[in-house]
Amino acid sequence: MAEGRFTNPVVASLAGIRDFFARQELESRFSERDRADGLNILITGANSGLGFALAVEMASRGGRVIMAGRSKIPEAGERVKKLSGSQSVEMRYLDLSRIETIHQLVDSLVKDGIKLDICILNAAVALPGSRKTASGQDEMFLVNYLSSVILTQGLIAKSVLPLRDQGEPSKLIFISSDSHQGATYIDYEEFGRYFEYGVSKGISNYSYFKLVSNTYATELSRRINKGSVQLGINVICPGPVHSNIVKEAPWLLRMTLKGIFWIIFKSPAKAARPVVYMALSDDYRGTTNQYLHMFNPKKMDPKVYDEAEGKKLWERSIELIGTLA
Ligand SMILES: NC(=O)c1ccc[n+]([C@@H]2O[C@H](COP(=O)([O-])OP(=O)(O)OC[C@H]3O[C@@H](n4cnc5c(N)ncnc54)[C@H](OP(=O)(O)O)[C@@H]3O)[C@@H](O)[C@H]2O)c1
Known part of the structure; x- marks a missing residue:
């Protein structure tokens, strides 16, 4: 059975506390000179938490921000405009648990002739x-x-996220979690199959799906960036964020975790800093297959780089998507 690193959320949060105090190797390289002027930036889940903070920061730095999400439309966008002082902010509907809305988002971007510089x-x-x-899939899996996979394949196939063999490549950033380290190998018995499970596996799946996602990001880069970098595909863990991520946890657990988050976790604005650094800094121009754990460059779990595993995941994912079309 597939397992993530943690089955207990309090233990996972304690790992977050350790991260909170970790040295931030590249933090001093991040500055106000890292600008987004003229860049088209799509952020999913931008109505709340880290995504919202990213939208504010990118708009403040001159970017044209497209906030994709399933709720708080248009309120979240209006707040981003107010906080950033920029009018170059819009919201588009996207519910990642409803596949048709992913295709609708891509089609709306095609229709409006938008080419993304950062996704x-x-x-x-x-x-x-x-x-x-x-x-018919499990919601967390989807x-x-x-x-x-569906979104990136659509954006790339329709050149909304263009592959560039000349000039500066666009950037695709996967927000991950360092908790993917230590998750088990990808379980193809479970892959895409719906079955019932409870809290413990739900918690475990969170870090497990980050492992799966990181493996896909690495394989995508392997397939696209054969000779030169045509699309920079990088992964980042923002570290512990005081956000709404535990909003569906059982009441007592939610209160406990919220307490830990409140006391020790970073604000979304602070957690957004290394992501903005990865997206805008010259240090990450033309790079691919890089991983940052907050401001610390490191390797992902070794399983993520296993080529046979990447190929298998790719094939099984495309096959599964074919059955859903
Ligand atoms: N919090 C942490 O300590 C932590 C640590 C490491 C990594 N991360 C990662 O950081 C990222 C942001 O999480 P967060 O902590 O900022 O939590 P959050 O405040 O709960 O934000 C999650 C976002 O995802 C959106 N979302 C959820 N289901 C969706 C769906 N079906 N369709 C479209 N959007 C959907 C949410 O929209 P709604 O508001 O409509 O639900 C919300 O905007 C996640 O990838 C998370 O894994 C978080």
């Missing part, structure tokens, strides 16, 4: 158990993994 796959859920989507 940040930020949205994710942490659910207390299994939940079946309309298309939202936290398969939707990223």
Whole structure:
């Protein structure tokens, strides 16, 4: 059975506390000179938490921000405009648990002739158990993994996220979690199959799907960037964020975690800093297959780089998507 690194959320939060105090190697390289002027930036799950903070920061730095999400439309966009002082902010509907809305988003971007310079796959859920989507998958599997495949394949196939063999490549950033380290190998018995489970596996799946997602990001880069970098595909863990990620946890657990988050976790604005650095700094221009754990460059779990595993995941994902079309 697939397992993530943690089955206990309090233990996972304690790991977050350790991260909170970790040295931040590249932080001093991040500055106000890292600008987004003239760049088209898509952020998923931008109505809340880290995604919202990213939208504010990118708009403040001159970017044209497209906030994709399923709720708080248009209020979240209006708040981003107010906080950033920029009018170059819009919201588009996207519910990653409903596949048709992913295609609709891509088509709307095509229709408006938008070419993305930066795409940040930020949205994710942490659910207390299994939940079946309309298309028949488990919601966490679809939202936290398969939707990223459907969205990236659509954006790339329709050149909304262009592959560039000349000039500066666009950037695709996967928001991940360092908790992917230590998750088990990808379990193809479970892959895409709906079955019922409870809180403990729900928590474990969160870090497990980050492993799956990171493996896909690495394989995508391997396939696209054969000779030169045509699309920079990088992964980042923002570290512990005081956000709404535990909003669906059982009441007592939610209160406990919220307490820990409140006391020790970073504000979304602070957690957004290394992501903005990765997206805008010259240090990450033309790079691919890089991983940052907050401001610390490091390797992902060794399983993520296994080529046979990447190929298998790719093939199984595309095959599964074919059955859903
Ligand atoms: N919090 C942490 O300590 C931490 C640590 C490491 C990594 N991360 C990662 O950071 C990212 C952002 O999480 P966060 O902490 O900022 O949590 P958050 O405040 O709950 O934000 C998650 C975002 O994803 C959106 N989302 C969830 N399901 C969706 C769906 N079906 N369709 C479209 N959007 C959907 C949410 O929208 P709604 O508001 O409509 O639900 C929300 O905007 C996630 O990838 C998370 O795994 C978080």
